[in-house]
Each structure stands twice: as C-alpha cells, then as structure tokens.
Amino acid sequence: RFLDLGWHSAVAVDLATYHEQLLEPLERERLAKIEFLDEWEEFILLAQHYAFTFAFTSQSSHFAHMDIEKPN
Helix, strand or coil, X not given: CCHHHCXXXXXXXXXXXXXXXXXCHHHHHHHHCCCCCCCHHHHHHHHCCCEEEEEXXXXXXXXXXXXXXXXX
C-alpha cells in the first residue's frame, strides 16, 4: 500500500513472525519466562494481528540500510 502511494520503500512483518524468526534465541527465552497468557497458542493468535511497519519517502542514504531481517 505504501509503495502504491509513492513511498520510496516499505517493509512490514507481523509480531508472530518477528518473534519466531528474527528475535535472538536468548531474548525468546527471556520472554518465555514472562507469562501473560495461559497458552502459547493464544500469543501466536494475538501476535499475528499486530505488525511492525517501516515506510519512508526520503531517498537519503540515511535510510538505505533499513530492513527487517535476521541479524548475521
């Protein structure tokens, strides 16, 4: 949607995907100790409805490195 409206770049990922694929294992372990839901499946269902979205119109090299990807 952002690109269709003229934004230079846009990236989005839902919270469940971010948690499973992009968070470091130690951070996932830390978060698992914080029990705010009775069942893990509830978290996944909830997290699939929220997303991180980054979009910008600047062509500045300042933003060239922005991406949502797993760190090396």
